Amino acid sequence: MIVTGTFGASPYRIRDLQLFRDIDDPAVAQALADSRLVRLPRGEALEDGLRARLYILLAGSLAVEGALGEGNVERILPGESVGEQSVLDDAANLDAIVALEDSELLVIEPDRVWQLIDGHNGVARNLLRLLSFRIRATNARLRRRQKLGEFYRQLSFNDGLTGLYNRAWLNDALPKLVTRARQDGGPLSLVMIDLDHFKRFNDTHGHIAGDAALCAAAGVIRAGLRPTDFAVRYGGEEMMAILPATPQAQALTVAERLCVRMREAAVFDDMRLPLPHVTGSFGVATLLPGQDERGLIEAADAALYRAKEAGRDRIGT
Structure with missing residues (x-):
């Protein structure tokens, strides 16, 4: 960062700077006259970025990454400013500020x-507008990140x-379903399913056919449950149906x-013979008094x- 002069001796106009928009007051120009101008070469970081100063970009462009380093990089264009919050808080500016091209900045103490x-x-009003x-x-970035995080969270819960649903979902959800059943005083049943041989x-x-068989079996289970039930791939060829508010006989x-x-169920849509198919063995258990989610799984x-x-190819109880 190289000092190139002062604002009063420069060709830049106050009205081109967002912070001083619609302000035509000679006193403002006079207050800024001795403020330093600095040049920041392309690729160079603002070395005194840890100090509480206000920087207004006069020429070039800057990249500003927040202190949390979460990949949110904001591009600053001529007339825009950085460092307002650090000045108002009287705290260090922890943003990483780097010149995207040769840039010139106005530094206001x-x-x-x-x-x-x-x-x-007018300055106070413009500053409030900028901060707003x-x-x-x-807030918009946080909402997008929250939605994206929820999207990936849901992906992580599906096979x-x-x-x-996968084992991770089961470990998270089944204890909650057991607790809810206890609170409501209603039944909770579980069907454990294992594809035979x-x-x-x-x-x-072949394994490609095996994957098709797993998908076919999953489709059977999914289609045979109510919207309030849950189908889980427990691991390998083992699957599970969780049936809230369902007594033993109904399960x-x-x-x-x-x-x-x-x-x-047909594993394939074509007419190959003999037609590959699978069967399943089923174990049914209903939550007992004092039983937790592990005990319910063990019973099933x-x-x-x-x-x-x-x-x-039958049901066990």
Whole structure:
């Protein structure tokens, strides 16, 4: 950063600067006359950016990245300013300020800024307008970031292959569903599902066909549940249906329907013969008094094991 002169001896006009827009007062020009002009070569950072000063860009352009370093870079064009907040707070300016091209800046010391604010209502009004714009822009970025974060959060809760909820979602949601069932005094049932002899299916038809079978099974489960139910890929070829407000007898009916539809589902849309298909074994459990989410899963898993032991392609309780 190189000092090139003072504002009073420069060709720049006050009315071209946003902070002094619509202000035609010789006293303002006089107050700024001895303020320094500095040149910032392209790619150079503002070395004294940690000091509470107001910088107005006269020529060139600047990139300003917030102190949090979250990748939000604001471009500053001639007539715009940086550092207002640090002057008002009397705090260090932690923004990273870098010249995108050879730039010239007007440097206004904090006591001079306050002198202008106290003595000229137009300066105070313009400063409020600038700060209001900055706040609105920041809030808009925060809202976009929140929506984007929620989007990625939802992506992280879904299995990439089947589209069902994944284990991470289950770990987050099932304890809440158990708590809600306790509070409401209503039932909560869980159906554990395991595709039968899936390794053999993969070995016979290939892993691409195996992925198609998993997607077909997920479609059967998703289509066979109510909007208030949840379908989860528990891991590998294991899936799960969570049925809030559903007693044991009704959960058994749901499992039986899914078992039949699974058996009838076509893995492929073509007419290859023999037609590849899959079946599933089902374990049903309903939340018991004093049981937590882990106990509920273990009960459903034990019921699933009994279905396998009894010959698969059936329901265990």
